[in-house]
Every structure is written in C-alpha cells, then in structure tokens.
Amino acid sequence: MLFENGIVNLTNWLGNVILPTLSGLFFAIAIIRFVGPGQHQNWMYAGFLCLMASGILRALEVFSSQQAWDDPDLYWRSLMNLVNWTCNVAMPLYGVLQIVVGVMAFSGIGHRIYHGGSWMRHFMAAAGCFMLSGIVRLAEWFVQQGAGGVSY
C-alpha cells in the first residue's frame, strides 16, 4: 500500500465517480431554484463542472507542461497559458452565448421566463423535471465532445 496510490485513487474516485454522480443532483437543484427567486445558474454550471473534473485537470497539466519542468518561469507561463485560453477560447464562446441570451431577451422570451409570466417559468421547470435524465445525458455528451482536451 503506497500513500501515492491512495491519493491518486482518492482523486480518481472523487473526480470520476462522485462528482459525475453529483452532477445530476446539481442540475435538479438548479431546476428547483429556477422556479423560485434564488440564483440557479451557479448550480447549473456546477453540474457541468462536475462532469469536467478530469478535463480541467488535463487542461491545467497542458498549461503547466509547455516549458521544461525546472524552468523558473514555468508557473508564470502556466498562468499565462490559462489566461490566454480563458480570454481567447472560453470568452468568445461566452460572448456568443450572451448574444443568444440577448436576442432571446429582446424577443421577450427572457421576460416571460424570469419576470412577467411566472406560468412560463413553471412550465419550463416542469419540462426540466421530466427531462432531467436527458439534460444530464446531454451535458455528458457536450463534455465528451471535448475529450480531445486542450491543445497547444
């Protein structure tokens, strides 16, 4: 029994067994909070992140392995790689998402869901409840599309 094996297996168990299982719970909480006045986006993102624990670690490993292991600038370069990836890959995607949200809000859909028509929000929450397994499977499918990881 090696201490190192223990930590590696504990990390694997948490990241590849427990977090993906909790993902479904977090999506369920997101739907419940969507009905009420509470903030729900955080739980939805947490559900996605639970499915991406291995991917996030692999991304950090890629960010931190672009220089030699004993390069004094390695931490700085790793941080810069992280910032580069966030600004040039993640933020444009987030920008596209915000445009979609903006168009939906302009067309009145957001208004009906969040403020004006609570009946629409309840119907959407009901649909979410009925489709919860499908939502988790869809999230898993999205995550699987990125299995290739971050490349430099």
Add this chain to the structure above:
Amino acid sequence: MATPQILADITRLLLQVLPAMALVSLVLAGISLRLEGGSTFLIGGSFTKWILWGIIMVTLPQLLLWFSFFGLPVPSATGAIGTSWLAGIQNDVSTFVNTFVIARLTIVLAAFFVVRAVLDATQGNQPLGSVLTAMFLLAIPTTANLLSSFQTGTRFAAVDVLDGLWNYLAGRIMPAAAGLAVVGAIFSFATHRPAMRLIAAALAFLTVSALWRLVQQMM
C-alpha cells in the same frame, strides 16, 4: 583495549532495533499529521519532527560515519548479537513492533481516522485531512521502505533521504494533489465558496520544482 562483549552487543542491539523504532516514529508522525490539519503540516511541528526522527533512525549507521571521518574510532555495529538475552530483546522488540504495532494497531488507528472523517463531515468540516491521515498510516511499511531506498550509504545519507523525500513529494504526490485541488475547486464553486485559490494551487502543485528554481533564481 578491546570493547567488552556486552557493550558491543548493547550497541548492536540499539542499532538493530532502529528500523522498528523508525516505524514507530512514522506512526507518531501520522497522528501528528492529523493534529496539524491532515492535508497540510507545520514546518517545525510534530509531524516534521517525527519524520526527521524516522529518517535519523533509518540512517543512524551512516551518520556514525561522521565520527570515522573526524578520525574517531567507531565500534562495528554489524553482525549478530553475541549475548543471547540481548539478541532475544532485539528479536522481541522487532516482532512486537512489526506484528502488533504496524500490522494490527496502525490498521485500527487508520480505521478510526476514517470514522473521524465521517464525523468531520457531520460537523461541517473537511473530511480530507482524516482520510489522508488514514492513508498515511496504512502506507507506513512502504513509506519506511521508501525512506530506506533514498539513502545512499554515505555519511550524507540523512540529507540524501530528505532530498529524495522532497523530490518524491514534488514529483509524485503534488501532481496527484493537483487533482484533489481541482475537485475541491468544483465543490467550492458549487457551494458558493472561493474556488480560484484552489485552481491557482493546482497549477502550483503541478509546477513545484519550477517554483523552487524560481526562488533559487531570485537569490
């Protein structure tokens, strides 16, 4: 004048029970690890003190080479203990430590730390410290072998073991800890607690050797 047989045998006895005492030091280090947090430890605290004692016990025969280096005669500690009752003490102590303390008591201690992990979670604290302590206790025999494998047999053996331990920590344990940090960051994000410091820590865990070079470059 020749060293009396009884004194030579007492010296051999003390040196030959050192591996068993090193195991006991590691058990005490494991308990101290939980007292100091479990997932972290104090520099200069009980954990580092017991680890250092474990290393000293593993490398004491090599540390005695310093006396030879200084020109002082050191009686040979190798070979069997000639006095039968002293040999019996050595055998009994080693058997007691290996079969009672390490093979049974430490396992039970580790099991208690798993219970403690559940109780930690019940109280709203992090269970990770107790889980890591349980793993440390279960891994004591292999950790002792690891310490022995790092020693070079020279009079610098104690420092060589510390050096090897640092390399092992930076090269093997820290990358695994980076995964735990990512998992912790996701948990923190889900429960509305600060998560960015854990991502920064994960990057640092993956680049410990480079951070060491960075500090050296700054000097």
